Amino acid sequence: MKIGIVGVGNIGSIIASRLVESGLLEPSEVILSNRSGEKLRIFVEKGYRVARTAEISDECDALFLCVKPQDSEKMFLELGRVDDKILISTMTAVSIDKIQKKTGARRIVRIMPNVPAMIGKGLIGACRSEDLNDETWKMCLKMLSCLGTVVEIKEEQMEAVTALSGSAPAFFFVIVEALIDAGIRMGLSYEKSRLMVLETMAGSAELLLKLENHPGEFRHVVTSPAGTTIEGIYTMEREGIRGALMKTIQETYLRALQLKEQINGQIGG
Structure with missing residues (x-):
């Protein structure tokens, strides 16, 4: 399985590191895309791969969308249609419905992790789209468990999770x-x-x-x-x-x- 991460800021970097540190993936199975090449350098030295946002979905089974919400419009334009991919979004306030309309994807997960995820001790609030079946959901939960404990919530509870565990x-x-x-x-x-x-x-x-x-x-x-x-x-x-x-x-x-x-x-x- 190959995972793409669009946006390698604070949370994107944590996810990239934990996927490998937890033993779930090898560095070569994680493909990163970021506007700043400087942030990618340390990952490239460890064996991670990089790609342009427009190309990252070609080899990936699932994509983490980790850009700032105000940068999401530009990211959606660069990403294009990714109908058959699993998308996992950390973007605050960008709804599942919005992501579906912008990307064509139907299998979408929204997550709100907190900073203890850096050591695999985070609390991750997560919700999913109706088209993401139980089998795929279990796979996503296993992947997200490298960050810490996952709690399934309703999408309308995301802001409460932001306050109670995110902040x-x-x-x-x-x-x-x-x-x-x-x-x-x-x-x-x-x-x-x-x-x-x-x-x-x-x-x-x-x-x-x-x-x-x-x-x-x-x-x-x-x-x-x-x-x-x-x-x-x-x-x-x-x-x-x-x-x-x-x-x-x-x-x-x-x-x-x-x-x-x-x-x-x-x-x-």
Whole structure:
């Protein structure tokens, strides 16, 4: 199987790397197309192949479309008709219907990965066109699993996925940085504070994933009457941390909806 990737920016580069690092494909089975030849150089040195966008579909069974949504119109013109190909799009707000009309393809998947996909630990929201059958879907899921955990969603939920998992790593990084700084303020070294925060977060997440309890159950396990933890929780509630986090996600979601409207207005029919 040969895979093409149109657009080798941040997400395209991650997909190209993970397809090979995971053992799914050899470098020679991944064909890349990008406006900037400089970004392709490092991949060429590793044995990847390159092609012009107008030619990339000739040898590929499936194509990842990883350009910025505002560049999609130009890409569609260069790509032309690819009726018989499987298309997997990372383009924000560019709908399955739009991709079908522009390319003639019927078997289409839209995905929203997040940055932990760099190490195969991402969360990938994915939806598919009606013409993509279960057998092909399973094949796509196997391929996408090199990026992390795949969650099937409805296309109209894409903006929610953008807010909750696509953007959320940035919010986690802000929280992690604040907790590390708290450790430094109490006299711990940066290295020890960082290790304690990251291992505590990773262990807590793993506990929730494995045992599937509601987070509140474990919160009460840690919280003793008149102890240190309840004092910290009281402070979080008093400072409105819960509401601030919920508002952060909601505002991100509303911005995603706004961008969707803008992009749809820019892209022709």
